[in-house]
Amino acid sequence: MTTTASPTGPTATTTGTTTVPVEVEEAVRAVARRARVAARALARADRATKDSALHAMADALVAGAQEVVAANAVDLERGRAAGTSAGLLDRLALTPERIEAIAGALRDLAALPDPVGEVVRGSTLPNGLRLRQVRVPLGVVGMIYEARPNVTVDAAGLALKSGNAAILRGGTAASGSNTVIVRVLGEALESVGLPADCVQSIDEHGRPGAVALMHARGLVDLLVPRGGADLIRTVVAEATVPVVETGTGNCHLYVDAGADPSMALPILMNSKTQRVGVCNAVETLLVHADVAETFLPSALEALSGADVVVHGDERTARSAPDGVHVVPATDEDWATEYLSLDIAVRVVPDLDAAVEHIRAWSSGHTEAIVTGDLRAADRFVAEVDSAAVIVNASTRFTDGGQFGLGAEIGISTQKMHARGPMGLPELTTTQWVVHGDGHVRG
Amino acid sequence: MTTTASPTGPTATTTGTTTVPVEVEEAVRAVARRARVAARALARADRATKDSALHAMADALVAGAQEVVAANAVDLERGRAAGTSAGLLDRLALTPERIEAIAGALRDLAALPDPVGEVVRGSTLPNGLRLRQVRVPLGVVGMIYEARPNVTVDAAGLALKSGNAAILRGGTAASGSNTVIVRVLGEALESVGLPADCVQSIDEHGRPGAVALMHARGLVDLLVPRGGADLIRTVVAEATVPVVETGTGNCHLYVDAGADPSMALPILMNSKTQRVGVCNAVETLLVHADVAETFLPSALEALSGADVVVHGDERTARSAPDGVHVVPATDEDWATEYLSLDIAVRVVPDLDAAVEHIRAWSSGHTEAIVTGDLRAADRFVAEVDSAAVIVNASTRFTDGGQFGLGAEIGISTQKMHARGPMGLPELTTTQWVVHGDGHVRG
Numbered sequence: 001m002t003t004t005a006s007p008t009g010p011t012a013t014t015t016g017t018t019t020v021p022v023e024v025e026e027a028v029r030a031v032a033r034r035a036r037v038a039a040r041a042l043a044r045a046d047r048a049t050k051d052s053a054l055h056a057m058a059d060a061l062v063a064g065a066q067e068v069v070a071a072n073a074v075d076l077e078r079g080r081a082a083g084t085s086a087g088l089l090d091r092l093a094l095t096p097e098r099i100e101a102i103a104g105a106l107r108d109l110a111a112l113p114d115p116v117g118e119v120v121r122g123s124t125l126p127n128g129l130r131l132r133q134v135r136v137p138l139g140v141v142g143m144i145y146e147a148r149p150n151v152t153v154d155a156a157g158l159a160l161k162s163g164n165a166a167i168l169r170g171g172t173a174a175s176g177s178n179t180v181i182v183r184v185l186g187e188a189l190e191s192v193g194l195p196a197d198c199v200q201s202i203d204e205h206g207r208p209g210a211v212a213l214m215h216a217r218g219l220v221d222l223l224v225p226r227g228g229a230d231l232i233r234t235v236v237a238e239a240t241v242p243v244v245e246t247g248t249g250n251c252h253l254y255v256d257a258g259a260d261p262s263m264a265l266p267i268l269m270n271s272k273t274q275r276v277g278v279c280n281a282v283e284t285l286l287v288h289a290d291v292a293e294t295f296l297p298s299a300l301e302a303l304s305g306a307d308v309v310v311h312g313d314e315r316t317a318r319s320a321p322d323g324v325h326v327v328p329a330t331d332e333d334w335a336t337e338y339l340s341l342d343i344a345v346r347v348v349p350d351l352d353a354a355v356e357h358i359r360a361w362s363s364g365h366t367e368a369i370v371t372g373d374l375r376a377a378d379r380f381v382a383e384v385d386s387a388a389v390i391v392n393a394s395t396r397f398t399d400g401g402q403f404g405l406g407a408e409i410g411i412s413t414q415k416m417h418a419r420g421p422m423g424l425p426e427l428t429t430t431q432w433v434v435h436g437d438g439h440v441r442g
Numbered sequence: 443m444t445t446t447a448s449p450t451g452p453t454a455t456t457t458g459t460t461t462v463p464v465e466v467e468e469a470v471r472a473v474a475r476r477a478r479v480a481a482r483a484l485a486r487a488d489r490a491t492k493d494s495a496l497h498a499m500a501d502a503l504v505a506g507a508q509e510v511v512a513a514n515a516v517d518l519e520r521g522r523a524a525g526t527s528a529g530l531l532d533r534l535a536l537t538p539e540r541i542e543a544i545a546g547a548l549r550d551l552a553a554l555p556d557p558v559g560e561v562v563r564g565s566t567l568p569n570g571l572r573l574r575q576v577r578v579p580l581g582v583v584g585m586i587y588e589a590r591p592n593v594t595v596d597a598a599g600l601a602l603k604s605g606n607a608a609i610l611r612g613g614t615a616a617s618g619s620n621t622v623i624v625r626v627l628g629e630a631l632e633s634v635g636l637p638a639d640c641v642q643s644i645d646e647h648g649r650p651g652a653v654a655l656m657h658a659r660g661l662v663d664l665l666v667p668r669g670g671a672d673l674i675r676t677v678v679a680e681a682t683v684p685v686v687e688t689g690t691g692n693c694h695l696y697v698d699a700g701a702d703p704s705m706a707l708p709i710l711m712n713s714k715t716q717r718v719g720v721c722n723a724v725e726t727l728l729v730h731a732d733v734a735e736t737f738l739p740s741a742l743e744a745l746s747g748a749d750v751v752v753h754g755d756e757r758t759a760r761s762a763p764d765g766v767h768v769v770p771a772t773d774e775d776w777a778t779e780y781l782s783l784d785i786a787v788r789v790v791p792d793l794d795a796a797v798e799h800i801r802a803w804s805s806g807h808t809e810a811i812v813t814g815d816l817r818a819a820d821r822f823v824a825e826v827d828s829a830a831v832i833v834n835a836s837t838r839f840t841d842g843g844q845f846g847l848g849a850e851i852g853i854s855t856q857k858m859h860a861r862g863p864m865g866l867p868e869l870t871t872t873q874w875v876v877h878g879d880g881h882v883r884g
Binding site: 126397436 | 709827828829831859876
């Protein structure tokens with residue numbers, strides 16, 4: 001970290017590549033220090049207290065819906081004036097019905113088991129020492145995410161249930177909505193005797209505030225960035241706090257030799273089109289050469305019929321039926337997480353080539369194989385190095401809710417700490433607790 | 443990362459604060475790329491193959507003991523000429539007997555269960571999808587450590603057993619010994635059909651090589667630095683690869699009101715003097731004011747009798763019996779991990795003050811309480827935020843071997859991924875494996 005001096009003292013600090021005004025760095029550190037104090041109270045709270053806080057938060061959001069919607073209307077109006085796309089405006093928009101649903105998610109969280117206090121391992125050692133490894137909260141969790149006010153509530157709820165104080169930085173376009181939501185949640189926390197500082201927003205400090213949060217080493221125990229490649233790059237360059245990266249999904253579906261087309265086609269269409277802008281949607285289809293002639297024409301026709309633009313290699317183009325246009329694919333297509341009605345398609349000579357393609361281009365989120373060959377399935381699972389590997393099912397299943405794990409804060413594509421859907425246990429750490437009776441080491 | 447251009451191309455890259463020559467950066471990346479290839483072969487190896495590799499490595503070390511000892515003699519001679527302390531020379535020294543012991547540790551590793559393939563969680567979902575979370579190797583693990591050739595073997599063995607390729611950077615003072623050891627281990631690996639590149643050293647590239655390893659994002663899956671505060675600072679500033687910090691232990695022992703002196707004294711002496719230069723030795727003693735008069739005089743006398751220098755606050759100095767000198771303690775004493783026959787001593791008014799002192803100064807490794815009061819024990823465990831919290835036993839028990847977990851690569855003081863003794867399971871990640879029968883999401 002370098003500090004820029006001036007006659008009146010330092011004015012800005014730089015870590016990595018971004019310069020943050022000193023007053024922002026200080027304001028965010030003050031927020032984090034308050035969060036640490038709140039986190040100690042929260043760590044001592046029992047499950048009943050945390051669950052009643054979640055219900056109070058849900059009730060308060062519903063009671064304050066009118067105020068939240070009014071603030072959201074201002075955000076929406078500003079977004080419209082700035083030419084924000086319809087899709088982004090839809091993700092930003094809140095209605096009384098959506099607020100009911102968001103509140104319902106908080107009540108669902110209350111029904112989930114408390115991860116804190118779970119004994120992960122334990123034994124009595126030969127010398128009589130009693131040993132337990134117990135889940136405890138991390139402390140202070142930071143979240144950086146897009147302009148989606150529902151994520152503000154989800155993140156606050158997940159952090160609370162796992163005993164952590166939350167510092168939230170949503171997209172600037174939602175800052176009006178988020179400010180009201182965080183105030184309402186804080187009042188609800190106080191109503192059950194927990195500090196309002198358990199949930200704080202740093203939206204007012206904009207992008208420099210987000211970078212200051214990345215620098216708050218020693219004050220922030222975990223930072224979860226949710227967003228595009230730009231955000232991830234900034235976090236890698238800037239963050240001195242521990243990070244779990246989430247949500248980059250360049251997912252692949254491989255249709256093996258001898259795959260049953262009547263299984264492969266529904267899996268392909270579901271993986272690509274069931275929902276488009278999500279990290280577990282398929283972005284590249286790999287097809288074994290042996291089924292290129294039998295499977296590809298109908299697959300390309302179905303994709304085209306669902307308005308999916310096909311970016312294919314030469315062999316794919318040759319397999320396209322009349323009327324289906326194939327855009328020539330380049331390396332950029334293999335690398336791209338479209339998040340849109342686009343798919344890259346490549347014909348590969350064998351399973352090894354499919355695995356090589358995936359190892360070269362995947363973001364390590366989810367890869368699926370359709371095959372009837374047990375050995376091919378086992379080899380695919382063993383050799384693909386991604387958070388989730390799926391045999392004969394849609395990539396869309398990689399999701400905390402679908403896996404039966406409850407709500408998730410994101411899907412981790414890294415190998416450390418958490419991999420795949422990141423729910424309540426992944427928001428904790430463990431502590432070794434040892435009980436003796438005067439034991440000393442010989 | 444910035445690149446310094448020259449007429450003949452870039453000559454050095456800088457990430458963070460250290461400049462690394464381009465040829466070193468490239469050489470280390472080449473090592474890491476070879477490690478990635480080796481890691482794929484190793485990930486597929488079954489337990490029998492890995493265990494026979496460990497036995498082959500043990501046999502080869504014993505067979506090559508003469509050559510290893512000869513290389514070590516050169517390292518020792520250079521160390522002596524450079525004025526290296528007797529303690530460091532002892533940690534550097536290898537004898538045929540020590541090599542036998544190191545080989546024995548490899549054979550012990552072979553007897554431990556294989557973490558790879560362990561099913562951590564699993565279920566069949568209501569829709570029939572079969573779900574498993576399975577331990578898999580991380581891939582490539584880097585280790586940076588001191589001039590201790592036994593750690594070279596330990597780290598290679600732990601990485602191998604957990605299915606990871608290892609890139610090792612030992613202290614420069616041991617580079618001669620390490621070079622021979624790594625060659626011997628590589629030959630043993632090849633003798634059982636595994637790539638020699640599973641274990642590589644980058645010692646020849648010195649400190650710049652270590653920094654290049656910290657920069658090898660995308661090639662190194664985990665970096666474990668073992669060393670002093672300087673190394674940790676460098677890693678925090680430089681590392682773009684995932685890191686688990688280990689081995690900083692500013693550990694505390696708190697003697698509560700009403701603690702039985704006949705239990706407290708042996709725990710104190712064992713925690714401080716059973717072995718001095720280790721991370722789980724006690725560095726600060728906190729004493730409840732109520733037992734300052736009954737416990738402290740005998741404790742100070744015993745410490746002094748064991749040649750331990752006491753750095754105490756004013757109240758401690760007043761409690762010292764005749765003939766026991768108390769050096770006035772400053773904040774630096776509270777912050778210091780002595781790793782020597784020194785101890786900081788402070789009298790505190792109550793348990794809350796003890797917890798506050800620990801929260802302010804501890805490195806988060808191990809803290810112990812001696813008490814007969816159940817409520818005090820529970821509060822200490824609940825409020826101290828360290829990797830291990832011990833009631834009525836020596837801090838020296840925080841150790842993978844003592845915990846019955848087998849060999850450890852270090853003791854993590856961070857909250858992410860691994861906390862406390864870091865053994866074979868902590869050198870793995872998990873993968874979600876899903877089996878369906880044409881399942882699509884509704």
